Amino acid sequence: MFTSRSLSRLQALCRTPVTRPGSVDSARSYVYQGHVKNRFFPDPQTVAIVGCPFSGGQPRKGVDIGPTRLIQAGLVERLTDLGLKVEFDGHLKFEKFLAEQEIPNGILKNPRLVSRVCESVAQTVQGHMKEGRLPVMIGGDHSLGMGTVFGTLSQYPDAGVIWVDAHADINTASSTLSGNIHGMPVSFLLGLPGNEGVKEFGWVKPLLKPERLVYIGLRDVDPAERRIIKENGIRAFSIHEVDKYGIGKVMEMALDHINPGGNRPLHLSFDVDALDPTVAPSTGTPVRGGLTFREGHYVCEVVHETGLMVALDLVEVNPSLQDELSAEQTIAVGCSLVSAALGETLL
């Protein structure tokens, strides 16, 4: 017996192919053969998990419990099994920022809160790097990327950023239609015109250069964002290019573009909605036609193989959306992506 809900889900599954010809959506095995040496963090490699229970960059409750659920699913143990030293002593606390009075600023939602949280996340991320720990930020919504990428660029000014997402998150205060700041972090990092009136984010110096940024997986880009991407000459591999060239070639071109000499530090910011909603259903802004399970993992594996990754974000896991089974599936995929980026291999 199908309920109308499970039936419509089944229909949705039928409409959206999970695999693309030539891709394999196999379950991953947990056999580990040794991680690639990291150019910036000597062995024994230490990672610091930066849990960010934060949802203020978008309106849907529940994305703030993403980090707790990822940890409960065994993320620390799984990374420890890879031979990494894993530091995690609880999630960051944002209560004091939440207690502050918000000051409205046009259409923007929670500008002061998002700014304060991101500023503290940036300091935490840079602090870990200074101490020789690779920060792994688990969110939380993608506005947090403003904090993590800023932290990375403060420590490694020539770092390249790989933004894996269905969305470009490059709206400015004058272009955003939603006012949700998780759709805007990249514009602040680039210092784009249109954000001048947002004094709250004055601390976000334009540390990111357009040629050091590459997108993978885009498929829901607002008209103004398209213009911004074009005008700034930002290299973007939408899902169309993934279809056309395959993820292998796309990753090769992406790395060639941001890292021509092959020795720049890399920041991987992975929004779980880059994956197809059949693979990662519990997320706030799902868009059909996304990366397969394997394509998502391949991106992480390749970034690991460079030995150049200095920071990782995994964001927008919202376990309160869809049913519990979907939530568990999305959390499992999230853990698996993080593990792949930190050296878990199939053989």
Ligand SMILES: NC(=[NH2+])NCCC[C@H](N)C(=O)O
């Ligand atoms: N991190 C995300 N999931 N972002 C979704 C952004 C959606 C839309 N472009 C906006 O500006 O609101």
Ligand SMILES: [Mn+2]
């Ligand atoms: Mn995003």
Ligand SMILES: [Mn+2]
């Ligand atoms: Mn997104």
